[in-house]
Amino acid sequence: MxxxxxxxxxxxxxxxxxxxxxxxxxxxxxxxxxxxPYILEDLKLxxxxxxxxxxxxxxxxxxxxxxxxxxREHAVWVFEVNDINVVIAESFARIFRQNxxxxxxxxxxxPKRDIETLFGLGEAVEITxxxxxxxxxxxxxxxxxxxxxxxxxxxxxxxxxxxxAYADKNY
Amino acid sequence: xxxxxxxxxxxxxxxxxPSPENVILNLDVVLCHEITxxxxxxxxxxxxxxxxxxxxxxxxxxxxxxxxxxxxxxxQGKIIRDWAxxxxxRDFFDIGANGVCHALxxxxxxxxxxxxxxxxxSHTCTHGAFGAFAAGVGTTDLEVGILKGVCSFRIxxxxxxxxxxxxxxxxxxxxxxxxxxxxxTVNGATDKVMEFVGPVVEAMSMEARMxxxxxxxxxxxxxxxxxxxxxxxxxxxxxIKHRYASIDLAVDDFxxxxxxxxxxxxxxxxxxxxxxxxxxxxxxxxxxxKSVVEMEGTPVDQVYIGSCTNGRIEDLRSAARxxxxxxxxxxxxxxxxxxxxxxxxxxxxxxxxxxxxxxGFCVTNPTCGACLGMSNGVLAEGEICASTTNRNFNGxxxxxxxxxxxxxxxxxxxxxxxxxxxxxxxx
Numbered sequence: 340m341x342x343x344x345x346x347x348x349x350x351x352x353x354x355x356x357x358x359x360x361x362x363x364x365x366x367x368x369x370x371x372x373x374x375x376p377y378i379l380e381d382l383k384l385x386x387x388x389x390x391x392x393x394x395x396x397x398x399x400x401x402x403x404x405x406x407x408x409x410x411r412e413h414a415v416w417v418f419e420v421n422d423i424n425v426v427i428a429e430s431f432a433r434i435f436r437q438n439x440x441x442x443x444x445x446x447x448x449x450p451k452r453d454i455e456t457l458f459g460l461g462e463a464v465e466i467t468x469x470x471x472x473x474x475x476x477x478x479x480x481x482x483x484x485x486x487x488x489x490x491x492x493x494x495x496x497x498x499x500x501x502x503x504a505y506a507d508k509n510y
Numbered sequence: 511x512x513x514x515x516x517x518x519x520x521x522x523x524x525x526x527x528p529s530p531e532n533v534i535l536n537l538d539v540v541l542c543h544e545i546t547x548x549x550x551x552x553x554x555x556x557x558x559x560x561x562x563x564x565x566x567x568x569x570x571x572x573x574x575x576x577x578x579x580x581x582x583x584x585x586q587g588k589i590i591r592d593w594a595x596x597x598x599x600r601d602f603f604d605i606g607a608n609g610v611c612h613a614l615x616x617x618x619x620x621x622x623x624x625x626x627x628x629x630x631x632s633h634t635c636t637h638g639a640f641g642a643f644a645a646g647v648g649t650t651d652l653e654v655g656i657l658k659g660v661c662s663f664r665i666x667x668x669x670x671x672x673x674x675x676x677x678x679x680x681x682x683x684x685x686x687x688x689x690x691x692x693x694x695t696v697n698g699a700t701d702k703v704m705e706f707v708g709p710v711v712e713a714m715s716m717e718a719r720m721x722x723x724x725x726x727x728x729x730x731x732x733x734x735x736x737x738x739x740x741x742x743x744x745x746x747x748x749x750i751k752h753r754y755a756s757i758d759l760a761v762d763d764f765x766x767x768x769x770x771x772x773x774x775x776x777x778x779x780x781x782x783x784x785x786x787x788x789x790x791x792x793x794x795x796x797x798x799x800k801s802v803v804e805m806e807g808t809p810v811d812q813v814y815i816g817s818c819t820n821g822r823i824e825d826l827r828s829a830a831r832x833x834x835x836x837x838x839x840x841x842x843x844x845x846x847x848x849x850x851x852x853x854x855x856x857x858x859x860x861x862x863x864x865x866x867x868x869x870g871f872c873v874t875n876p877t878c879g880a881c882l883g884m885s886n887g888v889l890a891e892g893e894i895c896a897s898t899t900n901r902n903f904n905g906x907x908x909x910x911x912x913x914x915x916x917x918x919x920x921x922x923x924x925x926x927x928x929x930x931x932x933x934x935x936x937x
Contacts, residue, residue: 354697354795356903358904358906359904362883362905362909363882363884363906364884366574366884367545367575367580367582367586367884368582369548369552369582369585369586369589381905383904403697404696404700407696407730408632408903409632409882409901410546410630410634410646410647410648411546411648412549412649412650432700432730433664433701433732434632434648437647437648437662438650441650442650490529490530491529492529492531493529502650502651503557503653503654503657506660507658510525510526510658510660
C-alpha cells in the first residue's frame with residue numbers, strides 16, 4: 340500500500356471550492372497529467388502563489404468545508420499529479436471527500452482544536468500517516484501525534500486503491 | 511419508526527451495507543455529460559472494462575460546450591458520442607437535440623418518484639424535485655455507476671424545510687432558495703438531504719421546484735427533495751400514462767414515497783415567504799446574500815439568463831414580462847440561453863424570443879457554457895455579471911470576473927436599468 344504523508348501546505352481559509360482548486364476552463368483536458376500546472380490557480384489567499392508554494396508538498400492542511408462546489412474529480416486528480424495524497428481539514432464537502440477515497444487518497448477530518456494545533460506548528464511541517472493505526476504525526480516546531488477517525492468502508496476504499504477496484508471485486 | 515422519503519428510497523434500493531455509516535444503492539438512472547464522462551470512458555477502456563451495466567438506464571448529453579469551441583472540446587464530444595453509439599445508449603442527445611442536462615433529462619421523463627439518480631455533476635440534486643434521490647458524484651462514482659449500476663453513499667440525515675405563506679409577486683423560487691442558503695450557510699446541509707415541504711412548495715410548478723432543489727448543493731446538501739404529488743404526475747403524465755389508468759392513481763401511487771408523519775428529522779426550518787424580497791448574492795460564496803434593495807444600483811456589464819437553475823420556460827416568461835417593449839441599457843450585454851430545444855421552441859412560439867431580441871439580448875443555443883466560464887459569455891477581468899445561475903465563486907464565469915446571482919425577474923430588471931434593480935418596480 341502506498342505511503343501517505345509529506346511536507347504540509349497550509350491553506351488558511353474556509354470553503355475553498357473546486358473552481359479555485361482547478362478552474363472549469365481546464366476541464367477540457369482529457370488526461371489527469373495535463374492538469375498539473377493549473378493547481379489552485381484561482382485561489383485567492385493572501386500571499387499564496389501556487390507556482391512557488393506547491394513544490395515539494397505532499398499534504399494540504401486547511402479549514403472547514405474544503406472542496407465545496409462542483410463535483411469535478413479533477414480537483415482530486417490535480418493534487419494526485421502534484422504528488423499531494425492527503426488533505427487534512429476541519430470538514431469536507433461530501434463529493435470532494437468521496438472523490439478522495441474513490442481515488443485511494445486520504446481525506447482526514449479533524450476537530451477544530453487539532454487543526455489549530457497543526458496551524459500552530461510553524462511553516463515547515465512534515466506529516467506522516469499511520470493508516471492502520473489511524474494516527475498522524477506532525478513534525479514542526481515540535482512533534483505532535485493526532486488520532487483520527489476513518490470509517491471502515493472509507494478505509495477499505497483507500498486500502499483497495501479506490502472505489503473502482505473495490506466495486507469490481509465486490510459487486 | 512417512520513421513514514423520510516430519502517430513507518424509503520434508500521431502503522428500496524439497498525444493495526449492501528459495507529459499514530454502519532455507508533450503503534451501496536442500486537441505481538435507476540446514470541446521467542452523463544461530456545465534461546466528466548470522457549475520462550471515465552477512457553479509464554474504463556484502459557482497464558479493459560469498457561462495458562455498461564444497462565444501456566437503457568444510461569442517459570447522455572453534450573451540453574457544457576456545444577457546439578465544440580476547439581479541438582479539445584470536440585474530442586470530449588467525440589469520446590462520449592462514440593461511446594454512446596458503441597454501447598447502443600439510445601438516449602444520447604447531441605447537437606440539434608441537446609440542452610442543459612438538468613433541464614433536458616426531466617423534460618424527457620427520465621426522472622421518476624422514488625428513483626435513485628447519479629451524475630458527474632453537482633447540480634444533479636435538481637432531480638430531487640420529482641421525489642427522487644439524486645446526487646452529484648465524481649468521475650470514479652460515475653465510472654462504477656456506468657459499469658455496475660451501483661453507488662456508495664454515507665447514510666444522510668434529513669432536514670425538513672417548511673415553506674409557508676404566499677410568495678409575493680416579483681419573488682420566485684430562486685429568491686426562496688438564495689434566502690435559505692444564506693440562513694443555512696454553504697455547509698449547513700453537508701451530508702444531509704433537504705426536504706422541501708409546505709403550501710408554497712405544493713403550489714410550485716415542477717420548474718420552480720427544480721430551481722429550489724438545484725441549489726441544495728450550495729448549502730452542501732447531498733440532495734434536495736420534494737414530495738411527488740399531482741403537479742409531479744401531471745408533468746410526467748405523457749411518460750407514465752401507460753402505467754396508470756388515471757392521474758389520480760398515479761398520485762396515489764406516489765404516496766408510497768411520502769415521508770411518514772413520525773419520520774425523524776435532524777433539523778427543522780420554517781420559512782414564511784409572505785414578506786420575502788428578491789434576493790441577490792454579493793462576494794464569492796452563494797451564502798453571501800442580501801435583499802435586492804441593499805444591492806440596488808450596483809452596475810453590471812453583462813446579464814445572463816439561462817442554466818440548470820433558471821433556463822426553463824417559466825424563467826423566460828418571467829424575464830420577458832419585464833423586457834416586453836423595453837430595451838436593455840446601453841452599458842449592458844444581454845445573453846439568453848434557453849435550457850433545452852423544447853424551451854427554445856416554446857419560447858419562439860410564445861413570442862418570448864422576439865421580446866428578448868427586441869430588447870437587445872443575444873440568444874444562444876441551449877448550453878451550460880457561460881455559467882462556469884467555459885464558453886458563450888465568459889467575463890473579462892473586472893467585469894460584473896448579473897446571472898440567473900448558481901455559483902458566484904471567484905473566477906466562475908471568467909478569471910477576475912464578478913457574479914451576482916439572482917432570479918430571472920431581477921436579472922431582466924437589471925438588464926433594463928444597467929445596474930442591479932428591484933424587479934417589483936418594473937412589474
